[in-house]
Amino acid sequence: MSALVLLSVVGVVLLYLGLFGRRTALAATGVAGLLGTIALIATGWHLESPLFAGIVRFDGPARAYTLLMAGATVLLFLFGVDYYARMQRNVAEQYALMLFSLVGGILIVSFSNLVMLFLGIEILSIPLYILAGGKRDSFRSGEAAFKYFVQGSFASGFLLMGLALVYGATGSFDLAAIGTWSADAAHGHDTVFLLGLLLTLAGLAFKLAAVPFHFWSPDVYEGSPTLITAFMSTVVKTAAFAAFHRFIAALHLPDAVGTMLLTMTVLTLFLGNVVALRQTQFKRLMAYSSIAHTGFLLLALVGGDPRSGDVLFYYLAAYTLATVGLFIILTLAKRAAQGEEHIRIFRGLFRERPWVAVAALLMLLSLAGIPFTAGFVAKYRVFMLGLAGGHVLITFFAVAMALLGIYYYALVVREAFAPREQEGGTLAVAPLNWLVITLCGVGVVALAVWPVALP
Amino acid sequence: MDQGIITAIRTVPLDHYVLLSFLLFGIGAAGVALRRNTIIVLMCIELMFNSVNLLLAAFSAHHSDPRGQVFVFFIMLVAAAEVTVGLSILVMMKRIVDSVDVNQLNRLKG
Structure with a gap:
């Protein structure tokens, strides 16, 4: 309060x-x-x-x-x-x-x-x-x-319809009461409840930006x-x-909901990573990268493992640090390039601002899931959860997608460390921005050795 | 709640309320997806919200539980807040492109 x-x-x-x-x-x-x-x-x-x-x-x-x-x-x-x-x-x-x-x-x-x-x-x-x-x-x-x-309101409509149906089936809005109700075997095949759950999860999936929502x-x-x-x-x-x-x-989820979550995971992993390959605008690349990471995060949840909460938190913390830092560097580079967003605006970053380039490298490696960064530990823990949950095929698919993902992050790294052909505007870094970039860059490495567990 | 209203709501079977709500919800969702005029899109979003309100009121009466109807008030409040923001976004859009056609908004490829 x-x-x-x-x-x-x-x-x-x-x-x-x-x-x-x-x-x-x-x-x-x-x-x-x-x-x-x-x-x-x-x-x-x-x-x-x-x-x-x-x-x-x-x-x-x-x-x-x-x-x-x-x-x-x-x-x-x-x-x-x-x-x-x-x-x-x-x-x-x-x-x-x-x-x-x-x-x-x-x-x-x-x-x-x-x-x-x-x-x-x-x-x-x-x-x-x-x-x-x-x-x-x-x-x-x-x-x-x-x-x-429009997308948000549309999603809210589905969420509301779902919540209303869940209420209609269970007679309560309280999460614990609905959990008790759903654990009762007699209610396992209640159509209204199932439809309500599917619509609620679809409404939430819009907010997660999970494919096909x-x-x-x-x-x-x-x-x-x-x-x-x-x-x-x-x-x-x-x-x-x-x-x-x-x-x-x-909740005690019916089988159909588990299938829906798995389908969503596979589609999100596939579309996020494959479409990101074709992106040349950095901001749009980050958007698809965000969708790809949604896929990995969903994989941590589908098993229903009690440890998935810890893994989810750890992954989100690693992702947050890397993303904040990269968006700051994008803004600075975009300013120097007069508003352009193509990944070539990073060209020559290492020559001009070595430390910023190294921090960008660390954050990109973390997003890509290269060892010795928090992103690697996070992905590793997600894959272990997937295997423990018995989703062997989907986990292998996710590993393949993670390997594919390394490619588009590597493209940005290559630009940052390539020499610049012609002289462009200079990259100004304000002290506060430098501080945040440093925090994020160091954070993605430091987090790798800190085993986060939720209380 | 007045007992007379509850009895009146209950004289219609629950299935009918559910079907009517689904119908209204479907019309609203189809309108958001298909219509070009953004003001109609806004009205269709309201229709989706209100179909849920109807369903909640019906469930509430049939469960003899007031909480469903309290939720309806929250939804009305949120819908009012959403429409306020939505209309101001429309005004902004009208100022920039001088049109309320959804297809005018196509500069971000996707």
């Missing part, structure tokens, strides 16, 4: 700071609020769980995911100091909306009632529709906002302002996966 109140109040304070034109104080206030939230969650001061008549429970995983999301938002706010420096108007709103969205994220990683799941997803999504259209005069940003809005996700990632794309592919993805896992782990 204390953390939710603090974040919401800080969001409102930011809006007032914007109203009175205190632009320099925005990021600092936001970061202070986020650090306060992290402290409150970590110490558990006035946590008050269960909250709101038992529809929110801050258990171990919920608190761990909250820390991860708040930490990622801190990194993005530090990046925002430089990113929003040239923006003339409405900077305060950007920070405030990100905080409001984060509140939604915290609510869905800690829900224990389906009503809260729906409300949390909407609190998470509605600010994002606005943020995607944050560049008000840019066509691409407007298109991304519209597509994200990915629709316009690559367009949204490409068109949104880069900082918001980074927010979507880290904080929002973390929240959506945590909620997805929380939902399916609490």
